[in-house]
Amino acid sequence: MSQNKLFTVLVPIISVFLGLLAGAIIMLVSGFNPIEGYTALWNGAFGDSYTLGETIRRSTPYILTGLSIAFAFRTGLFNIGAEGQVIVGWLAAVWVGLAIDAPMYIHLPLAIIAAGIAGALWAFIPGILKAKLGVHEVIVTIMMNYIALFVTNDIIRNVLTDRQTTTEAIPASASLASDWLQSITLYSRVHYGILIALFAAVIMWFIIQRTTIGYELKSVGYNEHASRYAGMNVSKNIVLSMVIAGTFAGLAGAMEGLGTYGTISVMSGFPNMGFDGIAVALLGANTALGVVLAAFLFGALKEGAGEMPTGAGVPTELVDIIIALIIFFVASSYIIRWILLRFKKEGK
Amino acid sequence: MVEYVIEMLNIRKEFPGIVANDNITVQLKKGEIHALLGENGAGKSTLMNVLFGLYQPEQGEIRVKGKKVNITNPNIANELGIGMVHQHFMLVEPFTVTQNIVLGSEPTKKSGVIDIDRARKNIKEISDRYGLKVDPDAKISDISVGMQQRVEILKTLYRGAEVLIFDEPTAVLTPQEINELMDIMRSLVKEGKSIILITHKLKEIMEVCDSCTVIRKGKGIGTVDTFNTNVNELASLMVGREVNFNTVKTESHPKETVLKIENLVVKDSRKVDLVKGLNLEIHAGEIVGIAGVDGNGQSELIEAITGLTKSVSGKIELNNKNIMNKSPRKVTESGIGHIPQDRHRFGLVLDYSIGENMVLQTYYKKPYSKAKVLNYKEILNKAEKLIQEYDVRTPSVHTPARALSGGNQQKAIIGREVDRSPDLLIAAQPTRGLDVGAIEFIHKKLIEERDKGKAILLVSFELDEIINVSDRIAVMFDGKIVAEVKPEETNEQELGLLMAGSKVKAGESNVTE
Numbered sequence: 066m067s068q069n070k071l072f073t074v075l076v077p078i079i080s081v082f083l084g085l086l087a088g089a090i091i092m093l094v095s096g097f098n099p100i101e102g103y104t105a106l107w108n109g110a111f112g113d114s115y116t117l118g119e120t121i122r123r124s125t126p127y128i129l130t131g132l133s134i135a136f137a138f139r140t141g142l143f144n145i146g147a148e149g150q151v152i153v154g155w156l157a158a159v160w161v162g163l164a165i166d167a168p169m170y171i172h173l174p175l176a177i178i179a180a181g182i183a184g185a186l187w188a189f190i191p192g193i194l195k196a197k198l199g200v201h202e203v204i205v206t207i208m209m210n211y212i213a214l215f216v217t218n219d220i221i222r223n224v225l226t227d228r229q230t231t232t233e234a235i236p237a238s239a240s241l242a243s244d245w246l247q248s249i250t251l252y253s254r255v256h257y258g259i260l261i262a263l264f265a266a267v268i269m270w271f272i273i274q275r276t277t278i279g280y281e282l283k284s285v286g287y288n289e290h291a292s293r294y295a296g297m298n299v300s301k302n303i304v305l306s307m308v309i310a311g312t313f314a315g316l317a318g319a320m321e322g323l324g325t326y327g328t329i330s331v332m333s334g335f336p337n338m339g340f341d342g343i344a345v346a347l348l349g350a351n352t353a354l355g356v357v358l359a360a361f362l363f364g365a366l367k368e369g370a371g372e373m374p375t376g377a378g379v380p381t382e383l384v385d386i387i388i389a390l391i392i393f394f395v396a397s398s399y400i401i402r403w404i405l406l407r408f409k410k411e412g413k
Numbered sequence: 414m415v416e417y418v419i420e421m422l423n424i425r426k427e428f429p430g431i432v433a434n435d436n437i438t439v440q441l442k443k444g445e446i447h448a449l450l451g452e453n454g455a456g457k458s459t460l461m462n463v464l465f466g467l468y469q470p471e472q473g474e475i476r477v478k479g480k481k482v483n484i485t486n487p488n489i490a491n492e493l494g495i496g497m498v499h500q501h502f503m504l505v506e507p508f509t510v511t512q513n514i515v516l517g518s519e520p521t522k523k524s525g526v527i528d529i530d531r532a533r534k535n536i537k538e539i540s541d542r543y544g545l546k547v548d549p550d551a552k553i554s555d556i557s558v559g560m561q562q563r564v565e566i567l568k569t570l571y572r573g574a575e576v577l578i579f580d581e582p583t584a585v586l587t588p589q590e591i592n593e594l595m596d597i598m599r600s601l602v603k604e605g606k607s608i609i610l611i612t613h614k615l616k617e618i619m620e621v622c623d624s625c626t627v628i629r630k631g632k633g634i635g636t637v638d639t640f641n642t643n644v645n646e647l648a649s650l651m652v653g654r655e656v657n658f659n660t661v662k663t664e665s666h667p668k669e670t671v672l673k674i675e676n677l678v679v680k681d682s683r684k685v686d687l688v689k690g691l692n693l694e695i696h697a698g699e700i701v702g703i704a705g706v707d708g709n710g711q712s713e714l715i716e717a718i719t720g721l722t723k724s725v726s727g728k729i730e731l732n733n734k735n736i737m738n739k740s741p742r743k744v745t746e747s748g749i750g751h752i753p754q755d756r757h758r759f760g761l762v763l764d765y766s767i768g769e770n771m772v773l774q775t776y777y778k779k780p781y782s783k784a785k786v787l788n789y790k791e792i793l794n795k796a797e798k799l800i801q802e803y804d805v806r807t808p809s810v811h812t813p814a815r816a817l818s819g820g821n822q823q824k825a826i827i828g829r830e831v832d833r834s835p836d837l838l839i840a841a842q843p844t845r846g847l848d849v850g851a852i853e854f855i856h857k858k859l860i861e862e863r864d865k866g867k868a869i870l871l872v873s874f875e876l877d878e879i880i881n882v883s884d885r886i887a888v889m890f891d892g893k894i895v896a897e898v899k900p901e902e903t904n905e906q907e908l909g910l911l912m913a914g915s916k917v918k919a920g921e922s923n924v925t926e
């Protein structure tokens with residue numbers, strides 16, 4: 066038991082370390098100085114209060130998409146659809162932001178709730194199809210991603226604007242932006258959304274660990290038959306799990322729409338926050354705290370990457386490679402576990 | 414000097430919080446059937462998993478034909494000629510028998526293509542040699558549990574096993590199938606194979622085994638030759654005290670009707686009628702045993718009563734209230750408890766701790782939760798109490814149910830169901846996989862519940878269990894109750910005939926059609 070817990074902590078840390086090590090070797094081989102490279106990465110992520118603010122800003126939606134995937138996963142479902150849920154959440158948030166005129170204490174919560182509901186609805190469809198017809202959620206969520214992308218683009222062009230690619234900015238009454246946070250971070254785009262994301266992490270932990278809802282959801286994920294025997298409604302729980310996961314992802318969209326950008330633009334491809342969320346969840350061992358930490362790591366890597374070309378001449382693509390390597394090492398955690406066990410045995 | 418094929422010397426294996434094997438020695442002679450006997454949780458499965466390379470021992474030595482070996486994984490065990498038939502089969506349902514057997518060691522033609530014809534011929538040959546009667550082309554999902562077990566046996570033989578380990582093979586079999594399995598084992602040793610057999614049924618040990626090693630609480634107690642011993646001695650060696658085989662039971666005093674079933678029809682998933690107009694009544698304060706050959710609709714009957722399967726027509730009433738086609742939760746709340754036949758499928762969430770499993774039907778009620786927030790203190794208290802009372806041997810309440818020994822998992826389920834003290838308790842194969850001491854205890858509990866005025870429906874393939882525990886026996890054949898007999902007026906022969914569908918009336922056991 067305790068040994069298992071130790072491993073859940075140790076394996077991601079070692080994975081990150083190995084990923085960074087492999088990245089250093091690749092830099093060396095391609096003729097760059099890894100120390101300079103990583104210094105630039107560090108400065109790009111934590112160098113001053115501006116970059117720190119941007120790192121937090123970038124991590125915020127990762128926390129929420131990571132939670133979305135982790136939550137579904139804990140209950141036996143694979144939510145590949147976070148991507149689409151982010152997009153519809155983003156759209157809904159901006160739409161409500163633009164369409165309604167109200168004081169902030171009504172307007173902002175309404176826009177956030179709209180994002181959550183949009184994400185939830187988007188996840189409800191694969192949930193109900195799985196529960197009632199047994200269609201695998203992976204297939205449906207992937208399709209829902211494309212539907213979200215194209216429908217959203219169309220709505221931006223033809224409904225929210227007159228053949229423009231970007232909407233107007235939302236009014237201040239619907240914005241998560243914070244003058245105070247900006248002023249202490251040299252006018253970075255960090256916004257109050259981080260509080261929402263952290264609060265969501267607490268909510269996820271609470272639902273999963275402390276409530277009868279989490280007890281049922283996990284039970285259905287582990288053993289459908291025993292859950293039915295115990296009187297749980299299996300279909301309801303599958304749908305509920307997807308809906309909660311979708312809400313988290315939808316909120317991630319609100320972070321972008323109400324916090325970072327204040328607008329929504331036509332997208333030529335997926336913004337990838339949902340897909341990165343899979344990696345965040347994996348690295349965070351599908352726990353709330355783990356997801357928060359992993360999201361910050363991802364945010365820092367992605368933010369710091371911007372500094373690597375200017376600071377050390379290392380191409381940003383290399384950072385993608387390092388992230389991919391970290392994921393690779395987490396995914397092959399079996400090997401790391403095995404090596405750890407070996408060491409333990411020999412140490413005896 | 415005797416020739417040993419397998420020697421396990423002074424084996425020690427620890428799990429967090431528990432020493433599962435403490436200095437155990439087992440020596441298997443060539444061509445013998447050697448029994449491993451011990452209470453639930455004594456460490457039998459663990460010991461065999463060590464031999465099969467699934468666990469590494471902390472101490473001790475394993476020798477194969479006198480040579481010291483290091484079995485670090487099951488592949489090495491296979492290479493050394495050791496095969497294991499697990500209690501829970503490891504077969505791929507949609508595959509055929511042949512496909513399952515070659516899986517992982519597929520024979521190929523020169524071109525690298527799988528040579529399934531050669532494999533099929535090979536399998537047929539082995540099957541015929543040992544009288545296994547397995548159809549190489551049948552799909553796993555279409556064959557009975559007994560047949561699936563033979564496929565597992567074939568799989569080990571196909572891989573060249575010289576030593577076969579059977580972990581509680583008879584627990585899932587009907588009496589008929591058990592006899593056939595014993596014949597198979599005899600023909601295996603005749604061909605020079607050696608067998609280690611784990612079973613809780615002392616009669617089986619006396620019947621087929623040559624010797625028997627007894628384990629108590631992880632420690633080896635010793636090895637006895639079966640021709641030198643008897644059932645009583647084995648039982649007391651294993652438990653460490655005298656065991657009472659005859660269930661003490663006072664007369665029943667049935668009162669009002671608790672369960673009333675009329676003309677019940679239930680179809681299975683393939684839309685075939687399996688319960689065909691069944692009638693049954695159970696009263697408060699009595700135990701009704703259902704005797705029947707597996708597959709005559711018993712499982713479907715239970716699933717219909719408990720709401721796990723929809724009934725087509727008829728009537729099911731509990732305390733004069735209709736419960737037919739109600740949800741399992743409604744049925745449970747109206748006063749039914751259910752010890753399911755398949756404990757891994759229905760009875761437990763194996764990845765939950767044993768504590769969490771103890772509130773599987775009550776987690777949403779006070780005091781285990783309030784306003785949807787779980788109260789772990791209350792849950793664990795309850796679990797501790799049940800673990801104590803039902804002697805569930807586990808290192809702690811936090812241990813995952815998966816890590817408990819088979820028999821202790823069963824005791825946990827029984828504790829949970831009996832403790833809710835439902836008006837009707839359905840017990841399907843309740844003592845499957847339990848040691849004799851635990852069986853005695855469970856029977857006592859069932860009778861206690863009866864004496865409290867509860868109704869009990871007992872379904873079992875063990876005829877002596879049915880006869881010993883029931884107040885009334887209903888024989889089920891082809892989806893109907895075909896006869897009712899009193900346990901004191903019948904015997905296993907008569908029941909056997911009735912179960913096979915011959916039309917004898919109770920009391921006229923010698924007259925067959």
Ligand SMILES: Nc1ncnc2c1ncn2[C@@H]1O[C@H](COP(=O)(O)OP(=O)(O)OP(=O)(O)O)[C@@H](O)[C@H]1O
Binds near residue numbers: 428433459818846
């Ligand atoms: N993987 C595991 N992790 C932790 N404890 C375990 C594990 N497997 C077995 N145990 C513990 O080891 C002890 C022996 O278990 P084992 O399964 O060997 O018993 P058994 O003799 O086969 O009992 P049964 O007759 O009930 O099957 C039990 O107390 C069990 O809880």
Ligand SMILES: [Mg+2]
Binds near residue numbers: 457458818
């Ligand atoms: Mg066992």
